[in-house]
Amino acid sequence: MAFNTGLSGLRAAAVDLDVTGNNIANASTVGFKGSRVQFGDLYASGFLSGGSNPVGDGVSVQNVKQSFSQGNISFTDSGLDMAISGDGFFMLNDGGETRYSRAGQFAIDKDGFVVNNQSMRVQGYTADDDGNLSGIRGDLEIGTDNLAPRRTTNLRSDLNLDSRESVLESRVRDVGPLAFNDISGEQFQVTYTDGTPAYSVDLSGLTTASQIADKLSNAPGLSASATTTANVPLIDADIAAAGTSFEFNLSINGAPLQIDTSSVNTLEDLRAAVNRSSDTAISAAIVDDGGDNNVLRVSHNQGENLDITYTGGSVSEKGDINATGERTIAGVDVTGTSGNNFVTEYGLSPIRITNEFNPQDQRTYNHATSTSIFDSLGNSHELTQFFVKSPPPGNGVGVSEWSVYLQIDGEMAAGTDTTPYTARFDQDGTLQSINGDANGEILIADWVPKDKNGQPNGADGPPAPGATVVTPIPDPPTTSAFVLSLGETTQYGATFGVDDQRQNGYTTGRLSGLDVSTQGVLFARYTNGQSKALGQVALASFNNTNGLSPVGDTSWVETFESGQPVVGKPDTGTLGGIKASSVEESNVDLSAELVNLIIAQRNYQANAKTIETSDAVTQTIINLR
Template sequence: MGFQQGLSGLNASSKNLDVIGNNVANASTYGAKAARAEFADIYAAAMNGTGASNIGIGVKLATVAQQFTQGNITPTENPLDIAINGEGFFQVAGIRSGTGATPQIDGAVMYTRNGQFKVNREGYVVNNQGQALLGYVADANGVISPQQAQPIRLPTAGINPQATSRVELEFNVDSRAGITGPTANNIDFNDPTTYNNATSVTMYDALGQDVAVTYYFQKTADNTWNVYATANGTPLNVNGAGDPQPVATINFPATGGNPTGAGGGTIQYYMGGGGTSTNGRIPLDIPATTRPDGSTTQPITGIEMNLGGATQYGTAFGVTSLSQNGYTAGQLVGVTIDDKGVIVARFSNGQSRATGQVELATFRNPQGLQPAGGNAWIATHASGDPARSVPGSGNMGLLQSGALEDSNVDLTAELVNMITAQRNYQANAQTIRTQDQVLQTLVNLR
């Protein structure tokens, strides 16, 4: 009698209900992917290789295939929550404790779409299972180079100070201004009538102490301007009598423009041996000075000051760009992750530095991945070897920080599938009941 068909149908319907139930249970699990039970019919092999009228002997579960479609992306405002928009998997792995600066991967690398990451007590970016996120690690200067992926670790120490070594100054002086110098002592920084304009910038010594540097612009003749400078009120260039001397003299071309352009002009400098600058850059040295709080700053030598962007036109004085590359010490205050997976640490001194970059992996056959629990999969022979690269390259998706990928389970569809699976179960049970009635009839024949 054909009990086997009905029994296999009951087993298949039961497993289908299990798959649907698991999908429904993970409808709110970030990064989870819906599974689909796929079935195959069963036929007995004919002894002579023929049998066009064979009757099937039931059904079997061929596979449970996960559906790697994109889930919705939900903002969370947590910078360490990361969603992948497109193809790819995060790579995570356990790490051996106490490995210090050279962490070792412990166990197999796993692959996940769940971007709920945190920082553990050792500074590693980990998921809820304690597995570290893998990627490229930046060097001390924040330079990232492709390398063997390793656990990403955020810096725990702050950033060291950097003494100023370069100043970029771009400004326009008014060609209509009157001549204000030189005076008996060249310039009096407390008398605005002895100079035309002034601007200031904060520089830093090797200890990260701020030094207030002020520039004074004094017109001495048509198209000729002296540039004086003070650091915390101390003139940067003085003669033997202690009188302030300019650090540079700018001779603008008669047609305006900058002194290093095609129209002519020169920049004379008086520190670092003196000379004429051909590219607008001049040397600047700052001696030790006393700050308003009474502390003494360190000397800053070898500064390169760029005056090549200066112009003289018939408009009001204005500074369009003033920057320097020094900064004080800073502590880590936060991190950001861009769409290419670069993790940038932000420090209290306003500086930022790349500390690593997330590496993603893709597979030729993602349905060949084996579920390992914890929203992760492991590679198998069926999935093929992973192809690894940074987000946004090739067919890799982009990352979105402060967001998570929702489960791709469609609850409405799953509930409909549940009703269908329940009816299939009832129908298979009915075939067994009918076969039982037929067998009972045969047994009762006299």
């Protein structure tokens, strides 16, 4: 029996040496899990006499158990290297057989599949062309094709418009010229929509155009000027015929103006004499009378009454009035000699915009910002948004407005060349609406993408006339229409600033790199700055990890004892997360294994001594004869 006992001990010690040596040999193997031998004693026993012989029969190797404890994680310079921090195994497709491994040294093969060093394909959840992950498992593949361009269908601009900015643009009416006799004696009322009290204007009892202009200018929002012009039907022949008896007298509001006519022989001499007078408001010029002659035109630029007598005739003029109005005029008691009263003429006069918006003139807008948008071919275009503070509606209490102009590649868009969009803000600086739209959206449906020469570049153009465009733009888009969203724009008393500006279009791009997230998602990076999910690594766990069967290449296969795998996404449930550009080192403790090696060696020597002693005893018995 001693021989069998020692022999079993030798066998067990040899197995211990093998396992320890294998651990030491794989101390640097990525994803390797060390093993430990588990022993059990042997006793001879019969069917009905269990344990009747107290002397043991040696030792047996009950199990070689692997330790699946976490190994150290070390960083590498490979973007596709992955380490599992926590529970779980990578799933590998080895020609149809599924293997499980903790070794995450991966690369891309010639067909674009993610594989390990033995060309086993990594399993994971695939993604569609838009980067949306699915629940379908398969071989992870890295596409090397160029990323197709995506046209812009939505642009979001989060801005702050400075409420302290002044109004640059105003709308006025130019009235006139109106003759003194037409509006003299009129009475009317100027009414206002901003809360200013109504103002009554009475032009009765006034004797000059200058007085009427002053009266009109006293009304808030009205400004007026007066000019008196008199055409004197004199020609050179008239002056020459009069000779030394020629006379020319000019009075302003009945006051004579001293003019030296002693040396006047021609119409030109008379013009010069008038211009040499002491009154700088008087001027004279020679003009065509519409026939065959030139006549003298005398003007008073302040609108005083002119009375002129000359050899052969006389002229009397009361002047004309020109007015500019920024307010609403309502007639109360309008009178006039000709029916061309001031109120009527005001209503018929065209609206003129002062300091009208001009994208080339920075003085005509308060703020501007630009961003790139893309057409269906991936060509970049520049969209510029201009903001012009407008006069407040009503009385200006609790509300303010801005005009919004849009320009693409230097051409006005969305019809803002004729009618800008109106952004209205409340008393808190919050956007209420844009042209009544509470979402603050502007639909640009008239954009024709053009090349640098101003010609259509072949990309999709605007919708057909009469076609209905819904927002948001549905996928796949078929036109160049897109939505500008200003819903988060504010109007605070702070400097103009762009808080956020993003759009969903991009040009074509080439694959420039790969990234892996903590959830094991593989992201492709492209030269156009875009990234897209290509897939997600799948992990598997088992109820009995020690039931897995090692099959080499640092991998295991499922067995009956391990149970079926529980497959899921990294960093969910009990599954661990993924560390990118990292690998999990062997969990072998080299110092402990060297000590175990010494112990196994001594055990082997001791069991050999048992056999040697038994041999000596047997030899003694033989020698008794």
